Amino acid sequence: MKRNTLITTASILLFPSMVTSADLAIAVVPISEDVELSATDTIDWVKLGRDTDASYRAKKKGANHIQAVTAGSRNVTDSSLKTFNMSWSDGAAPNTTGSNIKGSLEAKSPIEDDHTSPELSFKVTGLNGTYQLRVYTSVFQSAYKFSASLGSAPPVSHTDSSRISKFNLYTVDFTTTKANQTLIIDYVQTTDLGGSTHDNIGIAGISLTKIVPDSYSSALLEISGASVILQNSN
Numbered sequence: 157m158k159r160n161t162l163i164t165t166a167s168i169l170l171f172p173s174m175v176t177s178a179d180l181a182i183a184v185v186p187i188s189e190d191v192e193l194s195a196t197d198t199i200d201w202v203k204l205g206r207d208t209d210a211s212y213r214a215k216k217k218g219a220n221h222i223q224a225v226t227a228g229s230r231n232v233t234d235s236s237l238k239t240f241n242m243s244w245s246d247g248a249a250p251n252t253t254g255s256n257i258k259g260s261l262e263a264k265s266p267i268e269d270d271h272t273s274p275e276l277s278f279k280v281t282g283l284n285g286t287y288q289l290r291v292y293t294s295v296f297q298s299a300y301k302f303s304a305s306l307g308s309a310p311p312v313s314h315t316d317s318s319r320i321s322k323f324n325l326y327t328v329d330f331t332t333t334k335a336n337q338t339l340i341i342d343y344v345q346t347t348d349l350g351g352s353t354h355d356n357i358g359i360a361g362i363s364l365t366k367i368v369p370d371s372y373s374s375a376l377l378e379i380s381g382a383s384v385i386l387q388n389s390n
Contacts, residue, residue: 180306180330182314187292187323190241190256193363201363203242203251205259206234212259214244214251222362223279227263232274235262235358240323242292242361260294260358265348273345274298276359280339286367289328291341294358296321297350303342304328311342319349323360329367 193201193216200219203212211234215222241256263274280289293302299317314326330339345357 179333180304180312182304182312183327184314184324187240187325193242193244193361194246197365198363199366203361204261205360207257207259212251212257214247214254217246217248221280221282221364223281225261225276225278225359227276232263235260260360262356262358265355274357275344277342280364283332283337284335286331288365288367290363291326291359292361293324293326294360297355298345298357299347299349300345300357302326305340306330307337
């Protein structure tokens with residue numbers, strides 16, 4: 157079977173383990189630049205969070221692959237945390253355009269009588285082919301796990317921790333082996349490192365690109381200044 161093999165220079169240097177399975181690969185790099193969600197090759201995107209006085213649930217007009225982000229904990233908020241900027245020009249009403257929008261949807265550490273771990277999850281549906289999903293995340297005073305699963309296959313996970321505010325881009329490269337398989341993403345705080353209800357994990361935005369395999373070429377992408385090469389293999 158022909159599939160895409162992900163080679164990520166930055167993830168190898170900054171995060172020694174890159175997690176893969178037969179049809180799915182996860183890589184992670186720090187976010188160091190602003191994000192334009194309306195890139196020409198993006199077939200779906202979602203913006204979450206709060207900027208100044210506005211909460212955002214913005215999404216690409218006419219697209220419905222990325223489903224609603226749900227929370228495993230009741231302590232969830234639209235945060236105006238000063239993350240990287242995100243912009244778009246092809247959104248659905250009422251947020252048809254957005255310029256330099258910050259913020260993220262945060263799942264905060266549980267209060268004393270709520271021991272449910274903060275968790276954010278969503279599904280990507282209507283898939284048939286090879287794709288790259290980008291999930292723009294935030295974390296503060298937390299150990300965490302980011303997992304992706306395709307269909308009934310076991311999840312592939314990356315774990316880490318941070319005591320300071322940190323912003324990561326997770327890329328999930330995957331190929332559906334049958335039409336209409338569902339990709340499931342789960343982002344959960346495994347340990348509260350600060351002992352405060354301000355400790356959290358968050359998702360600021362999500363985008364989806366379909367990759368057209370070509371056995372005679374490689375797709376070169378730029379993520380935060382790092383070269384990411386998708387090379388085809390048999």
